[in-house]
Amino acid sequence: MLFFVTDPAADQQASIEAVNTGLPIVGLVDANNNLRNVDVAIPANNKGRRSLALIYWLLAREVLKIRGETTDEAWAEAQDLEEWQSSF
Structure with missing residues (x-):
């Protein structure tokens, strides 16, 4: 823990x-x-909301990969990265 x-x-x-x-x-x-x-x-920039959003997004992805619940390929298919980037 x-x-x-x-x-x-x-x-x-x-x-x-x-x-x-x-x-x-x-x-x-x-x-x-x-x-x-x-x-x-x-x-990291721990004050900016965009910076924190990116950091927590990356951490969540890595935790799911370590648990074996997703792969890089499956994650890329599930996420529309262009739409995510345009939300900033």
């Missing part, structure tokens, strides 16, 4: 509690974030 935070500054109390229980913490970090309680830092 792991603990995932979008903004370590905003989720500071939850991060402290996760550290106390021994959960590894994965965080989306911006240049101004403190990495004190973050075990794995993913550098």
Whole structure:
């Protein structure tokens, strides 16, 4: 099990509690974030909604691939990428 935070500054109390229980913490970090309680830092713009949408979309895809519920080919067929990009 792991603990995932979008903004370590905003989720500071939850991060402290996760550290106390021994959960590894994965965080989306911006240049101004403190990495004190973050075990794995993913550098990203954690304030912009488009950036967060892309990051969570990629994470969801990778989790489904790891579980064996989809493949790259099946994912590409299920998603209309041109329509998705035009929604920004």
